[in-house]
Amino acid sequence: MEDTKEKQPLVEMIGIVKRFPGVVANDEVNFTLMPGEVHALLGENGAGKTTLMNILYGLYRPDRGTIKIMGRPVTINSPSKAIKLGIGMVHQNFRLIPTHTVAENVILNAPNVGFFIDWQKIHEELRQQIAKYGWRISPESRVWQLSAGEKQQVEILKLLYRGSRILIFDEPTSVLTPQESKMLFTTMRKMAEEGKGVVLITHKLDEALSVSDRITVMRKGRVVLVKPTSMTNRDELALAMIGRQEGASLQPQPGPRTDRPVLSVINLFVEGDKEELAVKGASLDVHRGEILGIAGVSGNGQVELAEAIARVRKVKSGKILLDGKDVTSFTPRQMYENGVAYIPPEGARTGVVSELTVLENAILKSYRYSPISNKLLIRWKEAAKLAGMLIERYQVVAPSINAKVKTLSGGNIQRLVLARELLGNMLIKPKLIIAVYPTSGLDIGAAEYV
Structure with a gap:
């Protein structure tokens, strides 16, 4: 990560509270994202990680709290407002139209496309972005023909085409092969080197430790730990995340094996x-x-x-x-x-x-x-x-x-x-x-x- 001491945060979320019937999903949560960093948001299922980022992306509105983008307080009441502020999100379930091409999916609802579409210009712009990140997809390919990793690249391409500077990845490796996951992490690091801020929502300790610069751990709707990745370890993160060390649960005993x-x-x-x-x-x-x-x-x-x-x-x-x-x-x-x-x-x-x-x-x-x-x-x-x-x-x-x-x-x-x-x-x-x-x-x- 670049030296961020003198830099203004890209994102500041202060005292965020979000309640659903019977559940406090976010309880006075503070979160910051600096330019040039990959920030892992770590926690067990239902810890409130995705809810917090859905608030940043405008899918939910907080019951209480303040959001600042580049030091300016903002109200984000829709994804379209978030996109205008330079925020993009890649969801767990891809939001693509399978029968359309890569280029058609990328420009869908994109600003400044115009009524008359210059496909040659769009294809060339997309090829430049694809080459920049070392991908192998083609703007003319139909989405249904692509692997899960390639579909994810299309989702990222959508964000880049819209000029997103704040990129949120929600459990991005859940459908990827190990090779595709490795390529994704390389892409994240390259984005951070360009000065973008990347949020990685995950429950996987190895992912958080391998790719991030800083880690925030959430548990039951609250932030319980914030540390530079270089100053923490797997045991500390596991303890913060689930309240005990890995492998400390009762080990099941196998049943008797039958011949038939x-x-x-x-x-x-x-x-x-x-x-x-x-x-x-x-x-x-x-x-x-x-x-x-x-x-x-x-x-x-x-x-x-x-x-x-x-x-x-x-x-x-x-x-x-x-x-x-x-x-x-x-x-x-x-x-x-x-x-x-x-x-x-x-x-x-x-x-x-x-x-x-x-x-x-x-x-x-x-x-x-x-x-x-x-x-x-x-x-x-x-x-x-x-x-x-x-x-x-x-x-x-x-x-x-x-x-x-x-x-x-x-x-x-x-x-x-x-x-x-x-x-x-x-x-x-x-x-x-x-x-x-x-x-x-x-x-x-x-x-x-x-």
């Missing part, structure tokens, strides 16, 4: 979304009492294999046996009724219905069965008891069971998905758990618990 496999996959062939073979002749056995890990670079058939076993994707050929019974033609509902729990990738997108409440999402799979249902009607009192138990056991931070899931943080949505799949029915106990990136979006404490 609970799952057998025999010579399985599965097609991907583009009708290409994603899984080619896979065979494996999983026994009770063991965890079978499937490793590999993202995009090499792991997700398609899991989806096929859970029966949410068609099998081209081969067999799937559950306790020796052929279930290759089963529906997802039949798999659930036979004791298969499925934790999908991107739980916030594919594991919940965002417009439904926490309560409704908690019973998405169990509403047909006793004690939640009497086969004609849902027993809402029983459903509320179940939802309350799931929230308590998995420490889901939510205003109430009647809050819409879309108001939860990504990490808390993942906790809810885990709770529903593993504990969501008192009568159907899972004997096989298919978990695809189950700790995605979770802080270190929750990941240890999983």
Whole structure:
């Protein structure tokens, strides 16, 4: 980081308070961002990190507090006002139109584009920015053709095209491969060298320590630590973040392994979304009492294999046996009724219905069965008891069971998905758990618990 002693902060947030029904998301929070620094905003799920930055970006208005941009008090009541002030934000879930090109996405709602669009000029400007940061995307490419890392580059390109000097990244590596994450961190450092201010919202200690100049730790809506990165360490950050050292929780004991496999996959062939073979002749056995890990670079058939076993994707050929019974033609509902729990990738997108409440999402799979249902009607009192138990056991931070899931943080949505799949029915106990990136979006404490 450049010497910032004589420099004016890009951002000062003073005494910020934000309340939601039943929750104080930000409690007298102070935060500063200097030019030329990467500032990591670290905390566990539901600590208030994203809420604070959503206030800076104009998505929420604070109940109390002051925001200064370059020393001037401002009121930011919308993202468009934030953009005019030079603030840009890359969200966890990309906000792009897949059928449009990179250039079309970048200029959408951009100022000073004009009625008659000079595509040649825009493409040339974008190519210069792309080359500057060492990216390989093309302005003419359709977004649906891009990898997750490349889509994120398009989001960053949107901010750069609008002249953003304050850049906020919300859990940016949650969908990236290690190689893509490394490239992103290189981009962040280059932006800081140019005098921009970068905020990295994360719950990953290694990320905060490797790329940032300064770290602010939030816990339960309050700032509990602010330090230069060079003057702190992993143990101190973990203690501030979750109140204990990593690995201090109770270590689970493995169950007895059985000789007969609970799952057998025999010579399985599965097609991907583009009708290409994603899984080619896979065979494996999983026994009770063991965890079978499937490793590999993202995009090499792991997700398609899991989806096929859970029966949410068609099998081209081969067999799937559950306790020796052929279930290759089963529906997802039949798999659930036979004791298969499925934790999908991107739980916030594919594991919940965002417009439904926490309560409704908690019973998405169990509403047909006793004690939640009497086969004609849902027993809402029983459903509320179940939802309350799931929230308590998995420490889901939510205003109430009647809050819409879309108001939860990504990490808390993942906790809810885990709770529903593993504990969501008192009568159907899972004997096989298919978990695809189950700790995605979770802080270190929750990941240890999983």
